[in-house]
Amino acid sequence: MSRESEFAEDIGEVENAEHGIVATGAQAAAARETLEDYTLRFAPRSYRKWGPGVVAISALGGIAYLADFAIGANIGIANGTGNALWGILFFAVVIMLTGFPLSYYAARFNIDLDLITRGSGFGYYGSVLTNVIFASFTFIFFALEGSIMAQGLLLGLNIPLWLGYLMSSVLIIPLVIYGMNTLAKLQVWTTPLWLVMMVFPLFYLVFQHPDAIGDFLAFSGGTDGQGGHGVSFAGTMLAAGVCLSLIAQIAEQIDYLRFMPPKTADNNRKWWTAVLTAGPGWVIFGAIKQVVGLFLAVYLIMNFAEQAGVANEPVHQFLAVYEEFMPHWLAMTLAVILVVISQVKINVTNAYSGSLAWTNSFTRVTKTYPGRLVFLVFNVTIAIVLMEANMFSFLNELLNFYANLAIAWIVTVASDIAINKYLLKISPKQPEFRRGMLFNFNPVGFVSVIVAGTVSIMVYFHVFGDTIQPYSPLVALGLALVIPPIIALATQGRYYLRRTDDGIDIPMYDEDGNPTDVKLMCCVTGIEFERPDMIASAVPGPNGEKQYISSLALSCDKTGEHVLPPQPPQASTT
Known part of the structure; x- marks a missing residue:
């Protein structure tokens, strides 16, 4: 068993009373299990x-x-x-x-x-x-x-x-x-x-x-x-x-x-x-x-x-x-x-x-x-x-x-990657998944799925007549393909990124363009995670120093105190 696994097994509740940083039982449990299957996050190179x-x-x-x-x-x-x-x-x-x-x-x-x-x-x-x-x-x-x-x-x-x-x-x-x-x-x-x-x-x-x-x-x-x-x-x-x-x-x-x-x-x-x-x-x-x-x-x-x-x-x-x-x-x-x-x-x-x-x-x-x-x-x-x-x-x-x-x-996700990221260059090309970096909801994909799914199901249930009913898959495919770029252009991509800076100076990718394997300590769980899985915490350390928190621990942060504030609107567009 790795040092990280042994630490996670014994972590229980990690507490820093001076700054109110507490790893709950849920966070500790998540830390233990995701060292095996990475349920909630990036799969590190070490695994x-x-x-x-x-x-x-x-x-x-x-x-x-x-x-x-x-x-x-x-x-x-x-x-x-x-x-x-x-x-x-x-x-x-x-x-x-x-x-x-x-x-x-x-x-x-x-x-x-x-x-x-x-x-x-x-x-x-x-x-x-x-x-x-x-x-x-x-x-x-x-x-x-x-x-x-x-x-x-x-x-x-x-x-x-x-x-x-x-x-x-x-x-x-x-x-x-x-x-x-x-x-x-x-x-x-x-x-x-x-x-x-x-x-x-x-x-x-x-x-x-x-x-x-x-x-x-x-x-x-x-x-x-x-x-x-x-x-x-x-x-x-x-x-x-x-x-x-x-x-x-x-x-x-x-x-x-x-x-x-x-x-x-x-x-x-x-x-x-x-x-x-x-x-x-x-x-x-x-x-x-x-x-x-x-x-x-x-x-x-x-x-x-x-x-x-x-x-x-x-x-x-x-x-x-x-x-x-x-x-x-x-x-x-x-x-x-x-x-x-x-x-x-x-x-x-x-x-x-x-x-x-x-x-x-x-x-x-x-x-x-x-x-x-x-x-x-x-x-x-x-x-x-x-x-x-x-x-x-x-x-x-x-x-x-x-x-x-x-x-x-x-098809909506594929459309966003192929059209919005690579052709229109509206959607950020590098994937982002961390809390605080993204808006809670982005209409580009969210609305597209609801519209494409709802309309195609209505077609399937003969709402628009019997003639078009067999073509409900085509309706879903067509709508999911064209609606994402339409909404992305209409919103000018402003709902993709809440922040462009995650507060970490270390590069995200190595010389081959792969996610780097440099590790940082999570201030909540006390476990080291690889840099792509980390983000700066809004809570400073005991001496005012910058701290880092894993996406895993941030997912379980009920107070939201570790979530970085949004950047000005002009900095969050791509």
């Missing part, structure tokens, strides 16, 4: 010891979920293969374009998407709104994966669904408690087995039944294959809308990418390869899985009429393939093992990321840190409720609705 490849594999391990197979099957059955394939392509292009700027900022500056969002048009409290959107993503997809695992347990072990839901959820909690160290090991060691179990049977099926490819391409929808859905723009957008509910997956990729090592001349190629592959590149693997999920569903519908009703359930899909070349008992065993491994690999990420999102929001609003474990249990509990409500039966409707909110958020 980021993994190479680019390990970080990338860990991030991609989280996309081992089987939800893609269910999504691909559902949109194909509902809209036909042609519409599904075009919808998946549209989804992939949107994810690549929006995911790149977010992934770069996370890996380059070692901050999660909430911290990126704060400085990209939302403000210190404004990003709480998007945290709730993201937390919703984590428990919706936790429930979806848990449902798939429960289906496997029912089929293979005859465990009732209600008990399977509970087992698939409770299993995850102990795996997530210990943060990034445990998750990285889990993802790296399970990925090879998962790849073999998933890829080999698919090649076998295509080799043994080449006619299945023709059936797949000619499939027009419906559980009888006679849906009669021709290719249309409306059908494509309906399919894309379901797929685009996964746009928030980039936030989970970023929860790993923030631990990337510093980018240098020596690791430049490896660094970029890892960021592009594990960042926006996740969608390539996701799109392939969706296509395969539809392919397997069509195979079941065309060859096993009695299984048409469960053709969208991944466990039945893989069981049918395994039975092509092995005994039923072994096929059943492997299908259940595949489902369990896939569910664990993604749901540790869903639970981990959800607990970060809830904890971050709660701490910012209440200035109280209850511990990440509290919200880990909270997030899992919501997922269990969704599973018990049989969310799998209305999956398309739920994901189509959620997609509008997710698109509004992700």
